Amino acid sequence: MSSIYLDHAATTPMLDCAIDAMTTALSKLGNPSSLHTPGRSVRKDIEEAREVIGREVGSLASEIIFTGSGTEANNIALKGLFWKRRTEGRNVVLISAIEHHAIIDPAQWLATHEKAEVIEIPVTVDGVIDCAFVEDFLSKRGDEVALIAVMHSNNETGVLQPILELVKLAGDIPVHCDAVQSFGKVPLSFSELGLTSLTLSAHKIGGPLGIGALVLKRGIEIPALLHGGGQEREIRSGTLNTPSIVAFATAIASHQYQSDAVTQLRDYFISNVHKLLPDAILNGAKSTRLPGIVNFTFPGTQSDTLLLLMDGANVSCSTGSACSAGVHEASHVLLAMGHTEKTAQSSLRFSLGASTTQADIDFALSVLPDVIARGRAANLS
Amino acid sequence: MKLIAAMSGGVDSAVAAARAVEAGHEVIGVHLALSANPQKYRSGARGCCTIEDSHDARRAADVIGIPFYIWDMAEEFHDGVVEDFLSEYAQGRTPNPCLRCNEKIKFAAVLDRARAMGFDGVVTGHYARTEITPDGKTLHRAMDISKDQSYVLSVLTVEQIAGAIFPLGDTTKVDIRKEAAERGLAVAEKPDSHDICFVPSGDNAGWLRDRLGSEIGPIVDQSGTKIGEHNGAYTYTIGQRKGLGLTVPTADGSPRFVLKIEPVSNTVVVGSREELAITSMKGERPVWCGPAVSATPTRGFVQIRAHGQALACTYSYDGTLLHATLDEALLGLATGQAMVIYDGDRVVGSATICETN
Numbered sequence: 235m236s237s238i239y240l241d242h243a244a245t246t247p248m249l250d251c252a253i254d255a256m257t258t259a260l261s262k263l264g265n266p267s268s269l270h271t272p273g274r275s276v277r278k279d280i281e282e283a284r285e286v287i288g289r290e291v292g293s294l295a296s297e298i299i300f301t302g303s304g305t306e307a308n309n310i311a312l313k314g315l316f317w318k319r320r321t322e323g324r325n326v327v328l329i330s331a332i333e334h335h336a337i338i339d340p341a342q343w344l345a346t347h348e349k350a351e352v353i354e355i356p357v358t359v360d361g362v363i364d365c366a367f368v369e370d371f372l373s374k375r376g377d378e379v380a381l382i383a384v385m386h387s388n389n390e391t392g393v394l395q396p397i398l399e400l401v402k403l404a405g406d407i408p409v410h411c412d413a414v415q416s417f418g419k420v421p422l423s424f425s426e427l428g429l430t431s432l433t434l435s436a437h438k439i440g441g442p443l444g445i446g447a448l449v450l451k452r453g454i455e456i457p458a459l460l461h462g463g464g465q466e467r468e469i470r471s472g473t474l475n476t477p478s479i480v481a482f483a484t485a486i487a488s489h490q491y492q493s494d495a496v497t498q499l500r501d502y503f504i505s506n507v508h509k510l511l512p513d514a515i516l517n518g519a520k521s522t523r524l525p526g527i528v529n530f531t532f533p534g535t536q537s538d539t540l541l542l543l544m545d546g547a548n549v550s551c552s553t554g555s556a557c558s559a560g561v562h563e564a565s566h567v568l569l570a571m572g573h574t575e576k577t578a579q580s581s582l583r584f585s586l587g588a589s590t591t592q593a594d595i596d597f598a599l600s601v602l603p604d605v606i607a608r609g610r611a612a613n614l615s
Numbered sequence: 616m617k618l619i620a621a622m623s624g625g626v627d628s629a630v631a632a633a634r635a636v637e638a639g640h641e642v643i644g645v646h647l648a649l650s651a652n653p654q655k656y657r658s659g660a661r662g663c664c665t666i667e668d669s670h671d672a673r674r675a676a677d678v679i680g681i682p683f684y685i686w687d688m689a690e691e692f693h694d695g696v697v698e699d700f701l702s703e704y705a706q707g708r709t710p711n712p713c714l715r716c717n718e719k720i721k722f723a724a725v726l727d728r729a730r731a732m733g734f735d736g737v738v739t740g741h742y743a744r745t746e747i748t749p750d751g752k753t754l755h756r757a758m759d760i761s762k763d764q765s766y767v768l769s770v771l772t773v774e775q776i777a778g779a780i781f782p783l784g785d786t787t788k789v790d791i792r793k794e795a796a797e798r799g800l801a802v803a804e805k806p807d808s809h810d811i812c813f814v815p816s817g818d819n820a821g822w823l824r825d826r827l828g829s830e831i832g833p834i835v836d837q838s839g840t841k842i843g844e845h846n847g848a849y850t851y852t853i854g855q856r857k858g859l860g861l862t863v864p865t866a867d868g869s870p871r872f873v874l875k876i877e878p879v880s881n882t883v884v885v886g887s888r889e890e891l892a893i894t895s896m897k898g899e900r901p902v903w904c905g906p907a908v909s910a911t912p913t914r915g916f917v918q919i920r921a922h923g924q925a926l927a928c929t930y931s932y933d934g935t936l937l938h939a940t941l942d943e944a945l946l947g948l949a950t951g952q953a954m955v956i957y958d959g960d961r962v963v964g965s966a967t968i969c970e971t972n
Contacts, residue, residue, distance in 0.1 A: 538687065542732070543732060562685075614728060
């Protein structure tokens with residue numbers, strides 16, 4: 235049998251319409267930077283895609299900078315904004331404790347190589363950043379802060395973050411927001427949030443792998459990471475990937491993700507897990523969360539064992555956290571929410587997508603109790 | 616059967632997994648991460664703890680066509696093998712960490728976990744054989760005697776042997792490499808790992824010195840007369856002749872050997888070749904790989920090193936200690952080593968040497 239896929243937060247199937255758009259674009263000749271007719275023709279496709287994505291994210295088309303991934307967009311924003319603001323004597327990078335590694339690691343890199351001081355914003359037990367901490371910190375050291383980066387929603391727990399409130403607190407300090415998980419799933423408007431920059435990724439919404447975007451406020455100039463042909467406001471040189479960009483726009487414009495339906499399935503899953511396994515703990519239960527992400531702690535188990543057993547039972551899910559050489563580590567997100575190493579390593583993330591069905595959820599529920607029982611028995615340490 | 620194949624990233628475990636699949640078993644490949652920071656114990660690609668090795672194991676699993684996972688056994692490995700290795704040396708004994716790893720990790724932590732998860736056993740690339748006999752499943756030497764690893768498996772109980780599958784026991788290493796190449800496994804030509812996997816550079820003495828310190832102490836002869844100095848007693852092994860740096864020669868110019876290491880007084884005792892000779896040994900904490908040894912003296916063989924010779928002996932068990940009396944005297948035997956009893960090519964059991972005479 236084919237496996238039940240509940241790891242849509244990692245990547246989600248490419249939509250048929252996006253595959254069609256990409257396939258068509260792949261046979262179309264032209265470098266969008268060329269001035270002749272074929273060049274202008276693919277340039278037109280890109281600019282139309284840019285407008286579509288701008289509309290969907292509430293930004294100007296000219297604010298969209300295409301990148302090779304969400305990670306790249308985050309790196310450009312963090313390093314670029316830091317370098318820009320450092321010349322004004324600010325070297326503090328304020329990030330939340332639950333950021334994706336694509337934010338944490340560039341921030342740490344800035345600390346190691348560029349003398350940045352990285353300050354982590356703590357989160358509550360429900361996984362929401364502590365705005366009082368931000369307010370207090372800014373009142374004391376606000377003039378030292380180069381930038382603030384907080385994700386729109388967390389990739390492991392799905393917990394939404396108070397970005398609007400944060401931007402208000404930040405005042406003139408640029409705020410970057412990694413919205414890779416939120417885009418296309420919950421209302422998101424770059425201009426309404428008042429952000430300086432925002433990260434998007436195509437493969438989380440049914441577009442292709444290898445294409446992302448940085449939304450960067452008009453008029454903000456930051457140093458580039460890649461230098462070359464001067465594409466994308468000279469911030470991201472490199473021949474534009476027309477087929478992927480076109481497919482990205484097609485995917486987001488198709489609006490195939492039905493938030494209400496996904497939320498309903500998610501809640502059905504959660505309530506049944508609670509019935510089947512009364513000691514399971516839903517992480518971020520009290521917070522507003524994304525429709526598709528569910529993170530449970532199953533006391534007395536080890537995530538990597540559970541993952542193997544779920545995989546063996548034809549259900550694909552995730553431990554939700556980073557791997558180093560494939561070795562499962564306790565999630566920094568769950569640790570920041572007050573978990574111990576042990577309980578953090580007893581957690582699984584299930585993420586639902588546009589294509590998830592009731593039958594998928596019922597199947598996952600049918601195998602889960604046995605997997606948890608075996609996982610408990612195998613947890614000998 | 617449903618089996619877990621422990622895949623180190625080397626050629627042997629890859630072929631073992633492939634053979635288990637071919638035999639019709641449902642196999643899942645598992646690489647044991649033995650250090651939370653894979654570069655911590657060793658750099659380079661010779662050991663079993665590197666990122667490259669886990670990558671090689673994953674590729675082998677892909678080629679064989681089996682699921683693959685990494686199990687983090689770093690804590691168990693550190694506590695059960697590395698710490699044991701250090702504490703044994705600190706007590707003046709010479710441990711064998713591979714044996715400890717089989718006893719505590721591969722056929723304990725891994726096998727127990729596998730069984731609890733619904734698997735029937737663990738497949739490894741060890742060169743050893745098992746046979747089904749009226750007495751149950753027994754452990755035997757590999758056909759390729761030069762590669763035989765039954766010594767380091769002699770710590771397995773009957774229960775553990777029941778869950779152990781060694782598909783390579785009937786083949787030579789040369790043929791395993793050929794078979795790996797035929798199967799399209801990229802690890803076919805990967806060099807064998809030799810020294811201790813968690814000791815970088817293979818410099819055991821240096822590694823021990825870094826962790827246990829290097830306190831200068833006396834080297835004395837049998838009468839207690841100081842004839843030299845050392846910088847860390849545990850870096851010596853019984854029978855060692857070279858590198859003693861003694862300035863006082865013996866009367867007849869004959870060489871001296873390390874006879875004894877006394878960790879409490881940090882003293883190394885040296886003496887003549889004759890004084891090194893032993894004819895009997897006792898071992899504690901015995902493990903039987905089949906029926907228990909009785910008090911009745913029995914003829915057999917004892918082996919005291921992983922690739923040492925099988926020495927003819929008479930052995931018995933007094934209820935606490937395993938005794939072996941050698942037909943011919945042996946030079947240089949350290950406590951802490953395992954004494955493994957063989958009946959022909961069958962492994963009878965093993966114990967940790969605690970006394971020699």
